[in-house]
Amino acid sequence: MSYLGHSNYGIALAMLAALKHDGKAFCSTFKVGTTHESRKIHGLRIYGGRLRTPRAVLIVGGAHAREMIPPESVLLFAWKICRSYANGNDITFGGKTYPASIVALLVESLEIIVVPLANPDGRAWVETADQNWRKNRRPPPAPGGCRGADTNRNYDFLFSSGLGTSTSPCAYEVYRGPNAQSEPEVKALRDLIDRQPNIRGVLDVHSYTGLILYPWGDDQNQSTNAAMSFLNPTFDGLRGIKGDNYREHILSSDWKWYQETAARMRDGAHEVAQRTYVPTQGIDLYATSGTLSDYAYSRHLAEQAFPKILGMAVEIGFASDGQFRPTGNAAKVVRDEGVVLIIEFCLAMICTGDAVLSSSRAARKFSDELRSLRAELKESPAGQRYVEWSTSLAGRILVSLADPHVAKELPGLVKEFRAWWNAKNQPLSDEAAKLAGDFLATLRKRGPAELAPAIDAFMADIERMTGNPASKAIRTIRAKPKSARTTS
Numbered sequence: 001m002s003y004l005g006h007s008n009y010g011i012a013l014a015m016l017a018a019l020k021h022d023g024k025a026f027c028s029t030f031k032v033g034t035t036h037e038s039r040k041i042h043g044l045r046i047y048g049g050r051l052r053t054p055r056a057v058l059i060v061g062g063a064h065a066r067e068m069i070p071p072e073s074v075l076l077f078a079w080k081i082c083r084s085y086a087n088g089n090d091i092t093f094g095g096k097t098y099p100a101s102i103v104a105l106l107v108e109s110l111e112i113i114v115v116p117l118a119n120p121d122g123r124a125w126v127e128t129a130d131q132n133w134r135k136n137r138r139p140p141p142a143p144g145g146c147r148g149a150d151t152n153r154n155y156d157f158l159f160s161s162g163l164g165t166s167t168s169p170c171a172y173e174v175y176r177g178p179n180a181q182s183e184p185e186v187k188a189l190r191d192l193i194d195r196q197p198n199i200r201g202v203l204d205v206h207s208y209t210g211l212i213l214y215p216w217g218d219d220q221n222q223s224t225n226a227a228m229s230f231l232n233p234t235f236d237g238l239r240g241i242k243g244d245n246y247r248e249h250i251l252s253s254d255w256k257w258y259q260e261t262a263a264r265m266r267d268g269a270h271e272v273a274q275r276t277y278v279p280t281q282g283i284d285l286y287a288t289s290g291t292l293s294d295y296a297y298s299r300h301l302a303e304q305a306f307p308k309i310l311g312m313a314v315e316i317g318f319a320s321d322g323q324f325r326p327t328g329n330a331a332k333v334v335r336d337e338g339v340v341l342i343i344e345f346c347l348a349m350i351c352t353g354d355a356v357l358s359s360s361r362a363a364r365k366f367s368d369e370l371r372s373l374r375a376e377l378k379e380s381p382a383g384q385r386y387v388e389w390s391t392s393l394a395g396r397i398l399v400s401l402a403d404p405h406v407a408k409e410l411p412g413l414v415k416e417f418r419a420w421w422n423a424k425n426q427p428l429s430d431e432a433a434k435l436a437g438d439f440l441a442t443l444r445k446r447g448p449a450e451l452a453p454a455i456d457a458f459m460a461d462i463e464r465m466t467g468n469p470a471s472k473a474i475r476t477i478r479a480k481p482k483s484a485r486t487t488s
């Protein structure tokens, strides 16, 4: 099993699991599942933070056997961030460098789960018999029949719709399998997601066409009619056609998150070799059903008890690189772009609060307090602004926090605000307000322009909170700021 020199994913991941940070191991290998041909699917968990239940992201490569570079990208991503976390080195991919402090924020804020090669049977077949093989190696339904099912058309999302799939085992590319989640490779990932309700993001790495894909894949998006959705059988048979009346419902805030995240992924990847990936909805490639990214995102809609997972897919590389099998420098560029796309996705998944806590050595308990604050803030439109900022600006805030001038002021500030928040009935002191003001001023001066409006609003809130106890602060924030009242 070797394309660019990695002979065995199990061994490669085990080497990473042996690394240490401050004398402590921070990753571990695990068995994701077992294939039709009894091969092991290997996984690695990476986490160096202090939270009991950090957010988790799942990064998958190699679902389609012939796509040679995605497993290399996923492995290189894990390799680079683990080595950087262990050794404190910056990491570079072409023209794009991430400082070690950003890697530390990633590793301490997110449990990162990687599965570099999700279809090892198919890959073995590509390497020994058929370079163009895409499916797994499901045994034929009857002797002499055709082998294999498409593991990225077998998930339980509009499976029976037949959109972009075939019911014939002899279909070379898109046989969907006998039923949803019939395939061991698919079941293994579904079970992993079931077992870990802390998974909030899934990125499925494919190749090639230079695309950054977000839901939905079955039809064009709309945010106006919640009843027009994949859950409503009234619309069966109408999905999959662009420009007609049926469009798939998506929450406008999710759609916005996807567009912003896809844009930051594009911008990051562009720095590698000045090539432009195109963010777009899944349907714009072609109509699909049963894909991992749509399935992951659909779970919380199909089943209320499930947490929301933001699912995306990328198609790394371009036809001119050598399609599924780039070699030499082209392979390296595609692989590096893949790593940067993964890192940017992970940065977008970080909850700023968790990151701040993990990096400021705050106790575990504080994370629960912060979460309860977040829950309270969510209840009002004015408070919701903070939650939205912490989501949409997370990556930019984090990059700013890695700036030593900014980071130096943070621990004292967290300590002051924590004491105030815990006391509930003590007024916010002038000293704490000044600390916050100085910190925000530094952040405003040194951080990116996108942060300025959020910082200004935050400064105004702090001013109004000064002299007030924490018990009143939430109410203060809940009062809509003046500017919002006059402009809307």
Ligand SMILES: [Zn+2]
Pocket: 064, 067, 152, 206, 207
């Ligand atoms: Zn693919």
